[in-house]
Amino acid sequence: MAEVYKNFIGGEWVDSESKRTFENRNPANWDEIVGIFPKSTPKDIEKAVEAAKNAFKFWKKVPVPKRGEILGRCGDIMVERKEELAKLETREMGKVIKETRGDVQEGIDTAYYAFGEGRRLFGITTPSELSNKLCYTVRKPIGVAGLITPWNFPMAIPCWKVIPALLSGNTVVIKPASATPATSAKLIEILVEAGIPEGVVNIVHGAGREVGEALLAHPDIGVVSFTGSSEVGSRIAEVCGKTLKRVSLELGGKNAQIVTSDADLDLALEGVLWGAFGTTGQRCTATSRLILSEKVYDTFIEMLVERVKKIKIGNGLDETVEMGPVINKGQREVIHNYVQIGKDEGAKLVIGGEFYEEGECADGWFYKPTIFKDVKPGMRIEQEEIFGPVLSIIKFNTFEDAIEIMNDTIYGLSSSIYTKNVNLAMRAAEEIEAGITYINGPTIGAECHLPFGGVKNTGNGHREGGLTVYEIFTEIKTIYVDYSGKLQKAQIDTSVEK
Ligand code: NAD
Numbered sequence: 001m002a003e004v005y006k007n008f009i010g011g012e013w014v015d016s017e018s019k020r021t022f023e024n025r026n027p028a029n030w031d032e033i034v035g036i037f038p039k040s041t042p043k044d045i046e047k048a049v050e051a052a053k054n055a056f057k058f059w060k061k062v063p064v065p066k067r068g069e070i071l072g073r074c075g076d077i078m079v080e081r082k083e084e085l086a087k088l089e090t091r092e093m094g095k096v097i098k099e100t101r102g103d104v105q106e107g108i109d110t111a112y113y114a115f116g117e118g119r120r121l122f123g124i125t126t127p128s129e130l131s132n133k134l135c136y137t138v139r140k141p142i143g144v145a146g147l148i149t150p151w152n153f154p155m156a157i158p159c160w161k162v163i164p165a166l167l168s169g170n171t172v173v174i175k176p177a178s179a180t181p182a183t184s185a186k187l188i189e190i191l192v193e194a195g196i197p198e199g200v201v202n203i204v205h206g207a208g209r210e211v212g213e214a215l216l217a218h219p220d221i222g223v224v225s226f227t228g229s230s231e232v233g234s235r236i237a238e239v240c241g242k243t244l245k246r247v248s249l250e251l252g253g254k255n256a257q258i259v260t261s262d263a264d265l266d267l268a269l270e271g272v273l274w275g276a277f278g279t280t281g282q283r284c285t286a287t288s289r290l291i292l293s294e295k296v297y298d299t300f301i302e303m304l305v306e307r308v309k310k311i312k313i314g315n316g317l318d319e320t321v322e323m324g325p326v327i328n329k330g331q332r333e334v335i336h337n338y339v340q341i342g343k344d345e346g347a348k349l350v351i352g353g354e355f356y357e358e359g360e361c362a363d364g365w366f367y368k369p370t371i372f373k374d375v376k377p378g379m380r381i382e383q384e385e386i387f388g389p390v391l392s393i394i395k396f397n398t399f400e401d402a403i404e405i406m407n408d409t410i411y412g413l414s415s416s417i418y419t420k421n422v423n424l425a426m427r428a429a430e431e432i433e434a435g436i437t438y439i440n441g442p443t444i445g446a447e448c449h450l451p452f453g454g455v456k457n458t459g460n461g462h463r464e465g466g467l468t469v470y471e472i473f474t475e476i477k478t479i480y481v482d483y484s485g486k487l488q489k490a491q492i493d494t495s496v497e498k
Pocket of ligand 1: 149153178209216233235251285385387
């Protein structure tokens with residue numbers, strides 16, 4: 001039986017005022033309804049923002065370490081419920097159970113990091129140019145945070161936003177992706193169980209165009225944090241710009257792995273398999289391009305194809321399965337269209353390029369791991385985010401060519417180089433235009449205490465994760481304390497007194 005979910009507004013689980021609902025289904029078995037959710041309207045957003053605005057009056061005054069303690073408890077509850085949450089996430093999102101356990105673990109790590117940060121949240125102190133004067137900064141909450149999340153990390157991404165927003169003293173209204181709203185609803189349940197007071201955290205389910213936009217446009221929302229496609233991100237910035245909101249955007253990627261001729265090829269092979277086909281290629285950091293030295297081109301492709309043939313596809317709840325389905329029928333069509341585009345552009349399809357419909361997989365949205373070789377820089381499959389298990393291989397001659405191919409994209413999220421040559425590794429770290437570079441590791445694998453985000457169309461300069469996420473969710477206040485007992489004028493009283 002599908003679980004029936006509600007919105008959470010002002011401390012109560014409530015239906016949408018529309019009384020309408022939508023369902024989400026298991027992408028591995030489309031007959032299975034995972035949950036039924038309220039199809040909300042701008043009126044529901046109105047109520048949620050009102051509740052959050054009222055709650056902000058007291059939540060901002062709760063000492064930061066106390067907020068941290070509640071978030072630490074949230075981490076403890078996630079530890080206890082990790083398996084149940086991972087199974088639910090696999091059912092609604094499709095990725096394999098090992099990965100959904102990792103997704104929940106990232107939520108746990110984020111909660112424990114916030115627990116510690118509650119006893120820091122440092123400002124700076126610095127000398128004054130005048131005598132007997134103290135200068136320092138403190139971090140203040142902004143107000144109500146509007147959070148909009150995608151479907152590919154239904155636990156980690158909501159945690160990345162909700163937890164630091166709350167630690168900073170903001171109250172929250174979150175609208176999760178309608179393809180994967182169940183896991184995010186469980187996060188809210190856990191926060192409540194951990195002791196978050198009523199009104200501080202609110203969730204409203206529904207369509208981006210309708211409730212998402214209402215959230216962005218609301219004058220009482222002080223900060224918006226969005227993760228999703230660059231296309232929607234640009235729309236978010238446009239709407240938020242009208243009311244001069246702070247907006248943090250984490251958007252698409254077209255990440256690449258370089259393999260030089262001297263690289264440990266077995267290691268590079270494991271890296272590209274995990275980077276390209278982990279999460280069925282549906283990560284913003286997925287490896288969708290392999291930039292391969294001409295000296296190892298044929299050998300490496302042969303090794304890769306042999307290994308890809310053995311990838312076990314199926315329902316992610318089966319512990320032996322390595323690759324689950326894609327999120328829905330529409331996304332599978334998008335992927336298949338890109339395969340056709342690749343063929344039309346003259347790239348050579350080496351393996352895959354088809355639906356996978358064997359046995360029970362016929363009931364879901366499975367796609368074979370797909371590799372194109374002889375892809376040329378500038379082809380659409382080399383430039384556009386496909387968001388599926390499709391890898392494009394491009395041959396390079398010199399290291400300079402490899403870097404040029406790597407950087408020739410509108411995105412700049414993650415990147416990787418496999419090489420044993422320390423000079424090339426360090427030059428890559430220096431010259432690649434991306435928010436993240438891995439040396440001898442795949443393009444995926446971010447850790448919650450480090451900054452996460454990208455350059456160019458991947459975002460607008462903010463970084464989630466680590467300390468930098470607190471830049472997004474706080475205002476800096478500068479405080480000057482003059483204890484000289486006289487009027488002192490900065491920039492004017494320039495003489496040095498004896
Ligand atoms: P999406 O942009 O389609 O949707 C993201 C969210 O925005 C959803 O909750 C959706 O309902 C909402 N939305 C859609 N239109 C809206 C509008 N007009 N106003 C307000 N909200 C709106 O993205 P998706 O398909 O859910 O996720 C895949 C994309 O997310 C990929 O491009 C991927 O690269 C990106 N992503 C980026 C990161 C990162 O950190 N850089 C992480 C994960 C995913």
